[in-house]
Amino acid sequence: MPKKSGKVSRSSMASRSRKHASGLLENGRGIVAYRQLFDHMNEGFGLHEVICDDGGKPCDYRFLDVNPKFEELTGLKAGDVLGRTVREVLPDIDSYWIEELGRVALTGQPARLEGYATPLARHYRVSAFCPMKGRFACVFTDVTDHKQLVGSLRESQARFLALNAELEHRVTQRTQALNHLNRELEAFSYSVSHDLRAPLRHMMGFVGLLERHAGATLDDKSRRYLGIIADSAQRMGHLIDDLLEFSRRGRAELQPTTVDLHALVDEVRKECLDGLVRPPVVWQVSALPKVQADRSLLRLALVNLVSNALKFTRTRPEAIVEIGEVPSDDGRAVIFVRDNGVGFDARYAEKLFGVFQRLHAPGEFEGIGIGLANVKRIVERHGGRVWAEGVVDRGATFYLTLPRAGEGGS
Amino acid sequence: MKDSGTILYAEDDERDIELTMEALAEHSLVNSVAVVRDGEEALDFLYRRGAYRERAGEDPVLVLLDIKMPKMDGIQVLRQVKVDRRLKSIPVVMLTSSREEKDLLESYQLGVNAYVVKPVEFEKFVEAVKQIGLFWLLLNEPPPRSRGRDGES
Numbered sequence: 147m148p149k150k151s152g153k154v155s156r157s158s159m160a161s162r163s164r165k166h167a168s169g170l171l172e173n174g175r176g177i178v179a180y181r182q183l184f185d186h187m188n189e190g191f192g193l194h195e196v197i198c199d200d201g202g203k204p205c206d207y208r209f210l211d212v213n214p215k216f217e218e219l220t221g222l223k224a225g226d227v228l229g230r231t232v233r234e235v236l237p238d239i240d241s242y243w244i245e246e247l248g249r250v251a252l253t254g255q256p257a258r259l260e261g262y263a264t265p266l267a268r269h270y271r272v273s274a275f276c277p278m279k280g281r282f283a284c285v286f287t288d289v290t291d292h293k294q295l296v297g298s299l300r301e302s303q304a305r306f307l308a309l310n311a312e313l314e315h316r317v318t319q320r321t322q323a324l325n326h327l328n329r330e331l332e333a334f335s336y337s338v339s340h341d342l343r344a345p346l347r348h349m350m351g352f353v354g355l356l357e358r359h360a361g362a363t364l365d366d367k368s369r370r371y372l373g374i375i376a377d378s379a380q381r382m383g384h385l386i387d388d389l390l391e392f393s394r395r396g397r398a399e400l401q402p403t404t405v406d407l408h409a410l411v412d413e414v415r416k417e418c419l420d421g422l423v424r425p426p427v428v429w430q431v432s433a434l435p436k437v438q439a440d441r442s443l444l445r446l447a448l449v450n451l452v453s454n455a456l457k458f459t460r461t462r463p464e465a466i467v468e469i470g471e472v473p474s475d476d477g478r479a480v481i482f483v484r485d486n487g488v489g490f491d492a493r494y495a496e497k498l499f500g501v502f503q504r505l506h507a508p509g510e511f512e513g514i515g516i517g518l519a520n521v522k523r524i525v526e527r528h529g530g531r532v533w534a535e536g537v538v539d540r541g542a543t544f545y546l547t548l549p550r551a552g553e554g555g556s
Numbered sequence: 557m558k559d560s561g562t563i564l565y566a567e568d569d570e571r572d573i574e575l576t577m578e579a580l581a582e583h584s585l586v587n588s589v590a591v592v593r594d595g596e597e598a599l600d601f602l603y604r605r606g607a608y609r610e611r612a613g614e615d616p617v618l619v620l621l622d623i624k625m626p627k628m629d630g631i632q633v634l635r636q637v638k639v640d641r642r643l644k645s646i647p648v649v650m651l652t653s654s655r656e657e658k659d660l661l662e663s664y665q666l667g668v669n670a671y672v673v674k675p676v677e678f679e680k681f682v683e684a685v686k687q688i689g690l691f692w693l694l695l696n697e698p699p700p701r702s703r704g705r706d707g708e709s
Contacts, residue, residue: 339654340624344569347653347676351575354678376678383676394657 190216190286193277196251197231204248206231210281219288220266236265250274251282260289269293328397335393342386349379388516396523400440404551407434407481410441411469414448418456425465427456432470435479436551439528444548447524450517451483451544458487458542472545478530479550484543490536498534521546561617561693563589566598566633567651568625572674576620576651579685590616595628599636602643615646618692623652623659631662638667645699647692651685 184191191213197206209227217223227235232244242261250257256275263270272286353376361369411431419427437444452467459465468484490498499522518532525532525546536542563580567573573591580589592598600606602615619637621630630650637643647669652659655673663671672688675681 336654336656336658339656340652343653343674343676344572347674347681348571348575350676350678351571351681354682355575355578380677 184213187213187215187285188287190219190288191284192216192286193281193283194232194247194251195281196248198248198252204244204252206233206244207247207251207282208232209235219268219270219286220263236263238265240264247272247274247282247284250276251280254279331393331397335390338386339390343383346379346383346386350376353379392516392520392523395443395446395520396527398443400443400527402438402440402528405437405439405441405444407437407479410445410448411452414445414452417449418452424456424460425463427459427465427467430466430468430470432468434469434471434481437479437548438551439548443524443527447521447546448483450521451546454517454544455483455485455487455542458489459485461488462486474547476547477550478547480545480547482543482545484541486541489538489540489542490534491538492536495534495536499532518544561588562613563618563620563693564592564598564601564616565589565620566592566595566625566630567620567622568593569622572622575678575681576685579682580689582682583686583689594625595621595630595633598633599628602637615643617646617698619646619648620651620688621648623650623654631659631666634663634666634668647696647698649688649692651688 191211192209193211194207195210196204197208199205208229208231212222212224212227222235232239240261240263243259243263246257246259249255254276256273259270259272259274261270261272262268267290268288269290269292270286271289272284274282274284277283353372357364357369357372364372408431411434415429415431452469455467456465459467466486468482470482472480472482474480499518521544522532525548528548530547530549532544532546534542534544565573565576567576577589577591590601592601597607598619598621601608601611602619604611619633621633623630630652634648634650637646637648644667648667649670649672650659650663650668651672651674653674660671670688670692672684675684
């Protein structure tokens with residue numbers, strides 16, 4: 147085989163490297179070195195002679211030489227294959243290999259092949275070239291593991307894509323369901339705002355007309371009854387308005403910007419003091435951070451908290467309202483509003499934030515109990531939290547957490 | 557008091573009609589109010605169609621529209637009035653139960669002249685109706701009177 151290869155090399159020398167290689171073969175040491183390379187290379191190597199049928203088409207090939215790695219990668223022993231044909235050794239060999247490798251031997255055109263050898267149950271990547279007409283040499287590696295890896299990667303990818311599609315589908319479905327619900331809710335509140343107000347207006351309207359028609363003839367008791375009817379209808383009107391407002395606020399889209407909390411608190415303080423007859427208020431407002439929030443919603447929350455503080459300190463000789471920030475370790479701003487008012491029983495702290503929950507009798511302090519529910523909803527829509535601390539007759543403190551400016555809104 | 561012409565008032569709720577008529581009567585603001593019960597009837601009145609084919613007199617000086625009405629609602633009536641060359645100069649006031657943003661926005665986009673939410677409290681309701689009457693019938697200078705049926709073209 148070295149002799150034959152040498153001939154091939156000489157007959158086809160074209161490049162410097164080939165000249166160099168043929169030089170190696172021309173002395174004994176070179177042949178030994180070449181044989182060593184052949185024996186120790188990491189790729190399988192085999193030299194074969196193609197066998198053609200009567201029509202001149204490749205139908206088999208004979209093993210002329212193989213290296214030790216060939217034996218390792220194919221599981222075939224040199225002694226069992228040399229001089230024999232592939233069809234003799236592996237009767238089930240895929241004709242793909244015979245056709246493709248035969249073509250290399252007949253045309254002299256080198257080829258890179260990759261394929262599965264069924265009888266060996268292995269995948270090979272083969273570089274085939276033609277050392278002389280009618281023969282081909284193969285340098286090959288076993289890529290079965292690589293193929294399996296690629297196969298399982300493809301499978302994972304397909305699974306991943308399927309899962310992804312499934313998720314997308316679910317998201318679409320839920321979004322549709324949510325949109326549907328939102329539209330229903332809108333239709334509901336639309337209907338409430340139209341249809342629930344009309345009967346109230348009629349109650350009050352006809353009470354008014356009755357007072358005009360019969361006012362003079364009514365006794366005090368009857369007039370008081372009419373007054374109660376009108377008051378109740380009016381109160382219900384306010385309930386409906388506030389509920390609708392609450393529902394609207396919950397659906398409105400958040401428009402977060404950087405909000406200077408200090409400036410906002412100044413604004414809110416002025417608004418809450420407007421026109422109220424009350425004891426003097428001592429404000430203790432410390433430095434406040436800039437936060438990332440929807441300004442108008444945050445304003446509403448603060449108005450609720452500050453007006454609450456003013457409401458429940460009304461019975462004090464002097465109202466003290468403290469607004470500031472407490473240090474926190476989770477990067478969020480924790481703001482508090484504290485008053486020296488009538489406070490509340492800490493056992494009911496959770497109840498404070500429910501819709502229409504009140505901890506005081508209606509006659510004691512005005513309001514219908516939706517303010518803190520609004521505060522809670524607004525803060526939660528900003529990804530924050532609210533809680534309250536209080537002691538009966540010793541004041542209350544309300545806390546809320548908000549994203550600091552620059553953190554990005556939620 | 558000057559001749560205040562006719563108000564066209566579209567409202568499906570009998571009680572609202574009674575309250576509104578009381579309020580208008582209290583201030584003797586109008587000579588006549590034509591009450592229709594839904595939007596379709598309102599347009600029939602304005603176009604002298606159907607039951608109003610033989611209607612005499614000029615176009616109303618003011619149209620008061622409730623929003624929620626059977627068949628055609630107040631917004632649809634408003635839309636039609638404001639795209640009609642003859643009718644669009646008649647002042648239209650929405651007199652409705654709700655301050656729904658969607659209704660407000662749509663009404664103004666269609667060119668409504670005023671939007672009034674009926675107050676729940678009776679005294680305020682009477683006052684609101686009175687103000688509407690005072691402003692649109694006495695204070696506001698109306699467009700030159702159209703010539704009614706022949707004014708079309």
